[in-house]
Amino acid sequence: MKVVAVFINLIYFLLLAPFLEGVMRKLTAWIQSRKGPPLYQPYLDLLKLLGKENLNSGGNWAYSLAPVLSFSSMLAAIALIPLTGQANILAHSSDLMTLIYFLTLSGFCLLVGALASGNPFAAVGASREMMTTVMLEPVLAMLLILGTVRISSFSLTAAVSGVAVSRGVSYFLMLVVYLLALQAFVARQPFDIAEAEVEILEGPYMEYSGPNYALLRYTLNLKRMFYAWLLISSFLSFILPANFFLSLLLQTVLIIVVFVLISLIGATHPRFRIDQALKYYALLLILALIAVGCAVKGW
Amino acid sequence: MSRKDELLNLLKDELKGNFLAASSLEENRLFIDIKKEALVETANQLMRAGARYQMGVGYEARKNGRGLAMVHTFAFDADSLLVAIRALTTEDEPEFDSLTPFIPGAGWSEREYIDLLGLHFKNHPHPKRLVLSDDWPEGIYPLRQEVPYDLMPPAAEEVAFRLDEAPPGSSIIPFGPFHACLHEPAHFAVYVDGEEIKGCEYRGFMVHRGIEKLAATELTYNEIPFVAERICGICGSVHSVNYAQAVEAASGLKIPRRAEFIRTIMLEIERLHSHLMWLGVAGHLIGFDTVFMQAWRIREKIMWLAESLTGNRKTYGMVIIGGVRRDIDLTKAELIKKTLAEVEKDVQALEKAIIKDKSIHRRTKGVGYLSREKAKEWNLVGPVARARGLDIDARRDHPYAAYDEVKFEVVVADSGDVWGTLVVRIKEIYEAIRIIHQCLEKLASRLQGSPLAIEIEDPIPAGQQGLSVVEAPRGEAVHYVLTGDDNRPERWRVRAPTYPNLQAVPDMLLNNKLADFPIIVGSIDPCISCTDRVAVIDRRSASGRILSRQELEKLSREMRSKT
Numbered sequence: 001m002k003v004v005a006v007f008i009n010l011i012y013f014l015l016l017a018p019f020l021e022g023v024m025r026k027l028t029a030w031i032q033s034r035k036g037p038p039l040y041q042p043y044l045d046l047l048k049l050l051g052k053e054n055l056n057s058g059g060n061w062a063y064s065l066a067p068v069l070s071f072s073s074m075l076a077a078i079a080l081i082p083l084t085g086q087a088n089i090l091a092h093s094s095d096l097m098t099l100i101y102f103l104t105l106s107g108f109c110l111l112v113g114a115l116a117s118g119n120p121f122a123a124v125g126a127s128r129e130m131m132t133t134v135m136l137e138p139v140l141a142m143l144l145i146l147g148t149v150r151i152s153s154f155s156l157t158a159a160v161s162g163v164a165v166s167r168g169v170s171y172f173l174m175l176v177v178y179l180l181a182l183q184a185f186v187a188r189q190p191f192d193i194a195e196a197e198v199e200i201l202e203g204p205y206m207e208y209s210g211p212n213y214a215l216l217r218y219t220l221n222l223k224r225m226f227y228a229w230l231l232i233s234s235f236l237s238f239i240l241p242a243n244f245f246l247s248l249l250l251q252t253v254l255i256i257v258v259f260v261l262i263s264l265i266g267a268t269h270p271r272f273r274i275d276q277a278l279k280y281y282a283l284l285l286i287l288a289l290i291a292v293g294c295a296v297k298g299w
Numbered sequence: 300m301s302r303k304d305e306l307l308n309l310l311k312d313e314l315k316g317n318f319l320a321a322s323s324l325e326e327n328r329l330f331i332d333i334k335k336e337a338l339v340e341t342a343n344q345l346m347r348a349g350a351r352y353q354m355g356v357g358y359e360a361r362k363n364g365r366g367l368a369m370v371h372t373f374a375f376d377a378d379s380l381l382v383a384i385r386a387l388t389t390e391d392e393p394e395f396d397s398l399t400p401f402i403p404g405a406g407w408s409e410r411e412y413i414d415l416l417g418l419h420f421k422n423h424p425h426p427k428r429l430v431l432s433d434d435w436p437e438g439i440y441p442l443r444q445e446v447p448y449d450l451m452p453p454a455a456e457e458v459a460f461r462l463d464e465a466p467p468g469s470s471i472i473p474f475g476p477f478h479a480c481l482h483e484p485a486h487f488a489v490y491v492d493g494e495e496i497k498g499c500e501y502r503g504f505m506v507h508r509g510i511e512k513l514a515a516t517e518l519t520y521n522e523i524p525f526v527a528e529r530i531c532g533i534c535g536s537v538h539s540v541n542y543a544q545a546v547e548a549a550s551g552l553k554i555p556r557r558a559e560f561i562r563t564i565m566l567e568i569e570r571l572h573s574h575l576m577w578l579g580v581a582g583h584l585i586g587f588d589t590v591f592m593q594a595w596r597i598r599e600k601i602m603w604l605a606e607s608l609t610g611n612r613k614t615y616g617m618v619i620i621g622g623v624r625r626d627i628d629l630t631k632a633e634l635i636k637k638t639l640a641e642v643e644k645d646v647q648a649l650e651k652a653i654i655k656d657k658s659i660h661r662r663t664k665g666v667g668y669l670s671r672e673k674a675k676e677w678n679l680v681g682p683v684a685r686a687r688g689l690d691i692d693a694r695r696d697h698p699y700a701a702y703d704e705v706k707f708e709v710v711v712a713d714s715g716d717v718w719g720t721l722v723v724r725i726k727e728i729y730e731a732i733r734i735i736h737q738c739l740e741k742l743a744s745r746l747q748g749s750p751l752a753i754e755i756e757d758p759i760p761a762g763q764q765g766l767s768v769v770e771a772p773r774g775e776a777v778h779y780v781l782t783g784d785d786n787r788p789e790r791w792r793v794r795a796p797t798y799p800n801l802q803a804v805p806d807m808l809l810n811n812k813l814a815d816f817p818i819i820v821g822s823i824d825p826c827i828s829c830t831d832r833v834a835v836i837d838r839r840s841a842s843g844r845i846l847s848r849q850e851l852e853k854l855s856r857e858m859r860s861k862t
Binding site: 028031032033034120121124189190192193196197198199200201267268269270271272273274275276 | 470471472473478479480494582583584585586587588589590591592593596658659661662812813814815816817
């Protein structure tokens with residue numbers, strides 16, 4: 001069962017992630033008085049991209065290899081997670097640092113690809129992405145450390161489920177921080193700064209085409225779903241039923257609700273500038289530190 | 300003594316023998332001929348008297364054996380007066396003194412005729428190629444009369460525009476020739492240090508269609524309004540009305556009042572659609588697509604209205620010299636009123652959502668700031684100038700069509716930034732609606748059934764000058780017409796509002812963040828094809844073929860290693 005759980009993780013995420021993008025697009029369209037594409041459109045987009053040509057405009061191996069590495073790191077991160085609060089076989093050989101490591105690696109590969117493309121817009125996008133990562137990864141780490149502090153174990157299952165063990169000051173403070181950071185984690189308006197279509201033409205993604213681009217889009221979809229999942233399974237773990245299927249079903253519904261929230265915020269905000277965003281992230285980081293401090297105190 | 304006579308006397312006294320002649324067909328226009336030695340002095344006198352520089356017009360007056368001419372036009376906004384000074388030089392010595400050292404806004408007007416007429420401007424600080432493509436051969440000046448309008452010199456390979464030196468320590472981000480935030484071809488080489496803009500060089504004029512040359516060689520008076528309308532896909536009516544007014548002024552034609560009201564209505568309908576379009580684009584440029592979609596949804600009603608009135612969503616084809624072609628009767632008036640009521644309600648809802656949105660404030664307030672003094676120095680026009688506290692509006696200052704009979708407020712803001720232009724444009728939407736309502740009332744109450752256009756019996760006399768301004772959605776558009784033989788003007792010059800505004804963009808960009816580039820450029824609502832209209836002939840590539848994948852990859856890498 002523990003081996004199967006790894007595959008369930010992967011299949012669940014791979015199947016659902018594009019659908020969530022469809023939800024986002026449809027809702028955004030409604031807010032904008034448009035009809036919007038059908039919910040299954042992202043699947044078609046991915047399929048179509050897979051059938052197109054890879055242009056190697058960077059002309060080096062780092063550029064062509066980056067999307068595969070980024071995608072597989074993301075899959076590795078997803079394979080580790082306790083989907084319904086149950087540890088899988090990989091839990092023996094991993095902890096929360098492994099998860100953070102894989103997530104960061106995935107983003108790092110995208111940066112390498114962007115810089116290797118040699119495009120000045122991709123370079124600007126990469127530098128923005130880098131600044132964002134430096135500021136946001138610690139916020140994610142703080143969340144997991146909060147759970148770790150509660151249960152006194154470095155295992156990922158403990159870190160995730162530990163967040164909601166007791167719901168005191170630190171729990172609510174961290175929940176606020178996470179909700180405020182959510183839009184930045186999933187890189188939607190007002191924090192789609194690294195892509196910023198009208199400014200830097202999708203930044204890091206600019207030079208990519210065909211299957212490589214499909215992989216990068218898929219990675220982004222998975223990343224977004226991961227952060228929605230983490231919100232549910234850490235902060236709301238106490239309402240998830242013990243039954244595996246019921247738990248999965250409820251999680252799916254809640255993840256969709258999170259995406260509704262993301263779409264609403266995204267459609268009602270203009271983009272921030274990177275200097276404005278960095279100030280905002282700094283505030284989040286300080287709040288997250290305070291939350292962990294409270295947890296250590298047992299509040 | 301009127302302001303016009305005052306100026307005339309002043310110039311006569313100051314210039315003495317250099318003053319040649321003055322003519323004034325209309326109350327509010329003054330055309331002065333001077334010797335070229337006195338060009339700088341005259342311009343100086345006018346600027347000291349409080350003029351605003353508009354544009355330069357160069358042309359070859361060879362038909363009468365007179366050489367090359369340069370006209371500079373000035374506006375006295377407080378006195379509803381437009382002044383044009385003209386100087387001539389011989390073909391052997393094609394040189395004028397440059398006005399640019401003390402009127403920076405004249406820079407492009409003069410560079411244009413370095414390219415197109417082979418003129419030289421003494422003391423011009425930056426006589427770089429402006430209009431012609433980089434591979435255009437030296438020594439062929441398209442606006443000279445011996446050059447045919449369809450001349451197509453062979454394309455040269457390996458010729459590229461040379462950018463000026465970038466400031467030390469900065470790198471270049473190329474916005475253009477094609478970029479998602481520019482809706483037409485234009486190239487801004489932006490010098491950045493990190494994310495901060497340290498300077499910018501503009502290379503435009505990539506969409507020349509040679510319209511002015513075409514008008515001087517191929518078209519007739521009454522064909523030009525339809526071509527003029529196609530100068531711009533957004534404010535076409537502005538150009539056709541403006542051209543018609545310039546010809547009417549030059550030939551002393553008085554058109555029916557009813558036609559003037561209909562022209563006013565169409566101009567304001569155009570302003571409505573243009574401002575709503577801008578609002579949407581501005582939203583898009585700061586990453587707020589909901590504003591984009593909602594503004595364009597509202598705009599669509601205006602487009603449908605225009606279609607029911609004229610048969611077209613855009614490019615109305617309403618204007619001919621001497622009047623208009625289609626009537627706005629009572630049924631159509633009802634339709635306009637109904638649509639405007641809906642639009643007004645929708646705009647109010649949208650305005651409410653925008654005006655108080657803190658995140659929009661964060662992206663627009665203090666962004667693209669330019670002081671009032673700078674704005675004056677660059678001769679900015681339209682909402683871009685009004686957002687900087689300059690209270691100018693051609694509709695009020697130089698009334699044309701039926702604007703003398705309608706009441707409206709000229710909206711001015713003093714924040715000097717992108718936010719100011721946004722506020723001005725939104726408020727102007729309501730003013731445009733007010734103006735249309737007043738026009739409809741007057742049409743219904745006293746102008747029913749009067750003719751739409753006058754019959755023109757006599758040929759239009761040659762050698763007359765006409766100058767007309769129209770307040771386009773983007774600002775004042777100026778047309779200059781010199782009537783000619785063969786039923787066509789000898790020279791017709793168009794100066795779109797983007798022409799002066801664009802020249803000030805590098806100043807607006809300075810020390811802003813790279814992320815603000817799109818909205819700063821967008822804030823002048825640039826209309827590139829209006830600005831680029833002059834020159835000649837598109838360059839056809841030597842042979843059309845499709846690059847293979849490997850070639851494309853190779854090419855893009857080579858381009859990269861060059862930069």
